[in-house]
Amino acid sequence: MTVMIYQQGEHEALWVQANRKELVERIGRAIREDGTVQPLQGLHLYRHSVPPEPVHSVTNPSVCVVAQGSKEFLLAESRYRYDPFHYLLVTVDLPTVGQILEASKERPYLGFRLDLVPTLVTSVMLDAGHASPRDRTDVKAIDVSPLDGNLLDATVRLVRLLDSPTEAPVLLPLITREIVYRLLMGEQGARLRHLATPEGYSSRIARAVERLRHNFDQPLRVEQLARELDMSVSAFHQHFKAVTALSPLQFQKRLRLQEARRLMLSEDLDAQGAAYCVGYQDASHFNREYKSLFGVPPMRDVQRLREEVLTYSDR
Known part of the structure; x- marks a missing residue:
């Protein structure tokens, strides 16, 4: 009996190791240049050969998996680091700061994010016979947990669909449902159940x-x-x-400042114009809050970001 248990454990370890290797190979093959692509509905792939500057964005409800390298999300005073052995789950739109920690030309950062639709989570909950949470306590909307073998296997099969365009429309919804089921059955199941339930x-x-x-x-x-x-x-x-x-005010402020940054970068608005578009009436107030979040005044920040993009594109 002891020998059988040992052999089973060894076989599972080899299976997990093979899946991790395959995930690296398939994502690396699917996205050969640094950047982001969305090859399938709701599936986002990432590749970076050098750690970029921290990225301020709104992260949608999703599960994030790293195939190679590591990444960190900052929310308020908390840090959430994940790598090939851990996944990140976000269940509410959150204004976060993402920072890739490990990336190089020899071993680029490779990862993916799968969007989670609340109605799908509710549907899987019903199919699995999960009752709605009885308590009305709060559950934070982001956390990191170990990536177990079954969840990893489902993510690998999802990425395999990139090489099967005729099968993807049929199998993508099925494998996505399995991933949601694995999340519901895992360490963060309560997080999904609370935030997909109308009560509470x-x-x-x-x-x-x-x-x-x-x-x-x-x-x-x-x-x-x-x-x-x-x-x-x-x-x-x-x-x-x-x-x-x-707080609600802090949340709104981050949304406003991130959108103002986008407007100045992509639509060439000046600081005053961007401030007005996102709801600020006082330009000096906008400048102070922008510097507090991003570290430098608006136009200097935008100039720096544009220079970084040019430097990065010349590599």
Whole structure:
């Protein structure tokens, strides 16, 4: 019996090792130049041969897996590092800062992100016979957990579809459902169940996040938003921060500043124009908050980013 258990463990270790190797090879073959591609609906592949500058963005509900290298997400004061042995799960739109930690020309960073649709999570929950969480406690919307063999195997089979364009339309939804099922059965299952369930505070905070994302350029009326969610103002603040690690005002501010940065970079707006577009009425106030988040004043930051893009493209 002891020999059989040892052989089974050894076989599983070899299986996991082979899957990790295959994931590196397939992603490396699918994206040969540094950057990001979306070869299938909801599937994003990443490759970087040098660690780029930290990226400020809004991360959608998704599961992130690293095939090679390592990466870190910063949210408020917390850091979430993941690598080929760990996955990152995000269950609410969050304004995060992403930083690739390990990447080189010899061993480029390779990873992927799979978008998670709340209605799909709910459907898989019902099929699996998972009841809605009975408690109404808050569950934070981001964390890192070990990547087990079954979840890794499902991700490898998902990436294999890149070489099977005729099978992908049929198998992509099935394998995505399996990945959601593996997540529900894993260490972070409670996180998905809470945020895909209409009852409880977490799903109400998810609705508040969606509202803020769509109306970030409008004045923040916390009292009205709390009333629409059937919560007191103090409870809304408490539960919003428990789920997102930010206050509603901090959340809105990051959305505004990230969009202003995008407008200056991609649409060539000046600082004052970008500030007005995202809801700021006072340019000096905008400049102070921009510098507080990104470290330098707006136009200097944009100039630096453009120079980095030119330097990077010349390599």
